[in-house]
Amino acid sequence: MFIVELNDLQGLLTALQAGGFTVIGPTVKDGAxxxxxxxxxxxxxxxxxxxxxxxxxxxxxxEDDTLFSYNVxxxxxxxxxxxxxxxxxxxxxxxxxxEVDPVSPSAPPKYAxxxxxxxxxxxxxxxxxxxxxxxxxxxxYTALRKSACIIAVNCVHVGGTCFCASMGTxxxxxxxxxxxxxxxxxxxxxxxxxxxxxxxxxxxxxxxTHREADQKEREQVEKALKAAHDRMGRSxxxxxxPRLLEDNFESPRWEDVAKRCLSCANCTMVCPTCFxxxxxxxxxxxxxxxxxxxxxxxxxxxxxxxxxxGNIRMSTRTRYRQWLTHKxxxxxxxxxxxxxxxxxxxxxxxxxxxxxxxxAAAIRETSMTTTNG
Amino acid sequence: MMRKSQALEAxxxxxxxxxxxxxxxxxxxxxxxxxxxxxxxxxxxxxRFLPGQFNMVYVYGVGEAAxxxxxxxxxxxxxxxxxxxxxxxTTSLAQKKRGDMIGIRGPFGxxxxxxxxxGKDICIASGGIGLAxxxxxxxxxxxxxxxxxxxxVLYGGRSPLDxxxxxxLEKWASDANVEVLVTVDRGDSSWKGHIGVVxxxxxxxxxxxxxxxxxxxxxxxxxxxxxxxxxxxxxxQSQTYLSMERNMKCAVGFCGHCQFGPxxxxxxxxxxxxxxxRHLLDRKEL
Numbered sequence: 001m002f003i004v005e006l007n008d009l010q011g012l013l014t015a016l017q018a019g020g021f022t023v024i025g026p027t028v029k030d031g032a033x034x035x036x037x038x039x040x041x042x043x044x045x046x047x048x049x050x051x052x053x054x055x056x057x058x059x060x061x062x063e064d065d066t067l068f069s070y071n072v073x074x075x076x077x078x079x080x081x082x083x084x085x086x087x088x089x090x091x092x093x094x095x096x097x098x099e100v101d102p103v104s105p106s107a108p109p110k111y112a113x114x115x116x117x118x119x120x121x122x123x124x125x126x127x128x129x130x131x132x133x134x135x136x137x138x139x140x141y142t143a144l145r146k147s148a149c150i151i152a153v154n155c156v157h158v159g160g161t162c163f164c165a166s167m168g169t170x171x172x173x174x175x176x177x178x179x180x181x182x183x184x185x186x187x188x189x190x191x192x193x194x195x196x197x198x199x200x201x202x203x204x205x206x207x208x209t210h211r212e213a214d215q216k217e218r219e220q221v222e223k224a225l226k227a228a229h230d231r232m233g234r235s236x237x238x239x240x241x242p243r244l245l246e247d248n249f250e251s252p253r254w255e256d257v258a259k260r261c262l263s264c265a266n267c268t269m270v271c272p273t274c275f276x277x278x279x280x281x282x283x284x285x286x287x288x289x290x291x292x293x294x295x296x297x298x299x300x301x302x303x304x305x306x307x308x309x310g311n312i313r314m315s316t317r318t319r320y321r322q323w324l325t326h327k328x329x330x331x332x333x334x335x336x337x338x339x340x341x342x343x344x345x346x347x348x349x350x351x352x353x354x355x356x357x358x359x360a361a362a363i364r365e366t367s368m369t370t371t372n373g
Numbered sequence: 374m375m376r377k378s379q380a381l382e383a384x385x386x387x388x389x390x391x392x393x394x395x396x397x398x399x400x401x402x403x404x405x406x407x408x409x410x411x412x413x414x415x416x417x418x419x420x421r422f423l424p425g426q427f428n429m430v431y432v433y434g435v436g437e438a439a440x441x442x443x444x445x446x447x448x449x450x451x452x453x454x455x456x457x458x459x460x461x462x463t464t465s466l467a468q469k470k471r472g473d474m475i476g477i478r479g480p481f482g483x484x485x486x487x488x489x490x491x492g493k494d495i496c497i498a499s500g501g502i503g504l505a506x507x508x509x510x511x512x513x514x515x516x517x518x519x520x521x522x523x524x525x526v527l528y529g530g531r532s533p534l535d536x537x538x539x540x541x542l543e544k545w546a547s548d549a550n551v552e553v554l555v556t557v558d559r560g561d562s563s564w565k566g567h568i569g570v571v572x573x574x575x576x577x578x579x580x581x582x583x584x585x586x587x588x589x590x591x592x593x594x595x596x597x598x599x600x601x602x603x604x605x606x607x608x609x610q611s612q613t614y615l616s617m618e619r620n621m622k623c624a625v626g627f628c629g630h631c632q633f634g635p636x637x638x639x640x641x642x643x644x645x646x647x648x649x650x651r652h653l654l655d656r657k658e659l
Contacts, residue, residue: 088389088390089389089390089391091391091433091434091476093433096472096473096474097393097395097474098393098433098474098476099393100390100391100392100393100476102387102389102390130626130627131627134625134626134640135625135626135640136388136625136626136627138627139387139389249656275627275629276628276629276630277622277623277627277628277629278622278628278630279436279437279622279623279628281431281434281435281436281437282434283433283434287434290433290434297622297628297629297630299629303620304620304630305619305620305630306620307618307619307620308457308459308460308463308618309592309593309618312619312620312658312659313658314658315658318657318658318659322632322659326632329635330632330634330635333635334635334636334637
């Protein structure tokens with residue numbers, strides 16, 4: 001572990017910029033902490049914190065001048081690695097025929113993500129599996145992901161809707177980063193404890209003024225992370241969870257949640273692992289030029305499962321069930337992990353405050369099967 | 374510390390780009406179903422696929438639809454797609470003329486296992502356009518007719534005019550020792566055949582159940598009853614295969630639309646051994 005003083009942190013940004021990275025990090029915009037391009041450490045939400053509860057989000061001035069004393073906001077990193085809108089190809093008419101120009105990601109932006117939380121590292125690892133580990137790899141995702149640099153920040157503050165401890169994804173950043181920082185603010189000191197996760201991270205740290213951490217400083221990090229772990233705003237009992245949901249496919253709880261759910265798709269838009277997409281085909285007015293675009297889609301939309309013979313999931317009850325059972329049951333069989341990292345975004349940004357942890361708990365409570373043991 | 378998994382080195386195939394191909398022939402099978410024969414000579418060695426696989430068929434500027442391949446895998450120079458005119462893309466395809474270009478990407482998905490049927494009897498049960506993805510398997514079986522026992526084709530359509538591949542069905546029955554049994558939901562004045570659902574055809578055949586491999590494709594309700602009937606007659610579930618349909622946008626497991634419980638129909642399907650999906654078929658709106 002190494003110590004980087006607050007005043008030396010700008011050096012990290014400078015090193016990233018010198019390395020050709022576009023630095024993206026948290027910043028205050030539109031009354032929320034969102035991700036945007038950063039040119040200086042000054043743009044970080046210094047002295048800001050957030051308050052999150054089911055169906056509510058707000059930022060407020062914190063009691064101190066810390067840089068990372070808030071949790072995840074409405075944005076997630078998938079917006080950069082898996083853009084909400086992406087042109088897949090363009091085509092032009094040539095008589096009766098047409099010619100196709102695939103969009104090649106020849107010079108994708110080289111992103112450095114600053115302030116990636118442990119739940120988000122887990123979410124990126126999940127999307128890596130989806131887009132890069134099957135028989136096919138998504139070339140756009142792969143190109144962006146391969147060149148991305150990840151500077152994680154450990155969570156020493158936890159939010160009202162956080163439950164990463166339940167999902168085994170936090171609050172400590174375990175892997176998947178180039179560099180991880182833990183921000184420590186005491187009465188008289190303000191510094192970062194840095195750990196390297198890759199040769200790239202090592203190279204970056206070498207360009208920043210730092211020194212070896214002493215025993216006391218190391219202990220400080222452990223203490224802060226332990227405190228965060230014990231203060232989670234939510235929890236989710238994962239004991240036998242896939243089997244529990246498997247057995248409760250016809251639970252009355254689905255009807256209950258359907259009465260509250262607006263099928264608005266907010267939860268899927270803010271979710272850092274949700275990967276569903278659709279395509280749109282367009283032409284210009286002359287018809288000489290056509291394009292195909294991919295855009296984020298959601299299993300809550302009405303025509304998501306439409307086939308020639310009709311629609312498979314016709315009600316909010318079955319759409320919500322698809323979403324929750326995908327996250328907490330089917331995902332495990334598909335990708336070997338839960339599709340939920342406990343970031344709490346779906347709870348915070350649900351306009352009616354539906355809480356995935358409460359829904360899972362309610363199903364467990366009403367379950368008539370032995371898996372509830 | 375480990376970072377950036379080996380997945381980063383995963384292959385960089387681009388399955389998302391469509392390839393323009395020319396329509397060589399259009400056959401209207403009935404009022405709203407037609408077969409497009411595509412010229413695949415632009416593909417080196419032709420277009421290789423396995424029976425049961427599907428393509429994403431693109432209409433310039435309009436969109437794409439997942440369509441099973443219905444031609445003979447041993448003739449890769451052309452490709453047949455039998456298409457039911459029902460949505461925007463398939464209606465646009467229906468307006469295409471000979472010589473027009475459409476886009477193709479594929480082939481995608483799993484195939485009917487023919488090797489497991491060697492030396493056994495085969496029961497092919499299909500309803501409506503469900504015969505289309507089974508036609509390549511019939512072609513493949515007939516290439517090595519002596520390798521297989523009985524070949525039984527059960528086929529049901531809504532009305533006599535809705536039946537696909539009528540000339541071929543008769544030819545298979547007369548020339549290739551295929552037992553073809555056809556039924557319709559509603560007859561007409563010319564219809565002398567059987568009336569009823571596909572499962573009602575089972576009364577006319579006697580299966581050596583344990584030595585039978587079954588391939589099933591049709592509307593989901595038809596497949597469910599057919600599977601029950603095969604089960605009742607003792608055809609092992611492990612020897613029964615079926616082909617599923619769901620909405621698809623990408624065909625490579627990225628878009629999420631085709632999920633059927635834990636499985637992606639585009640990747641693991643569309644053809645499944647029955648035990649893999651038996652429990653899922655009873656789950657309404659899965």
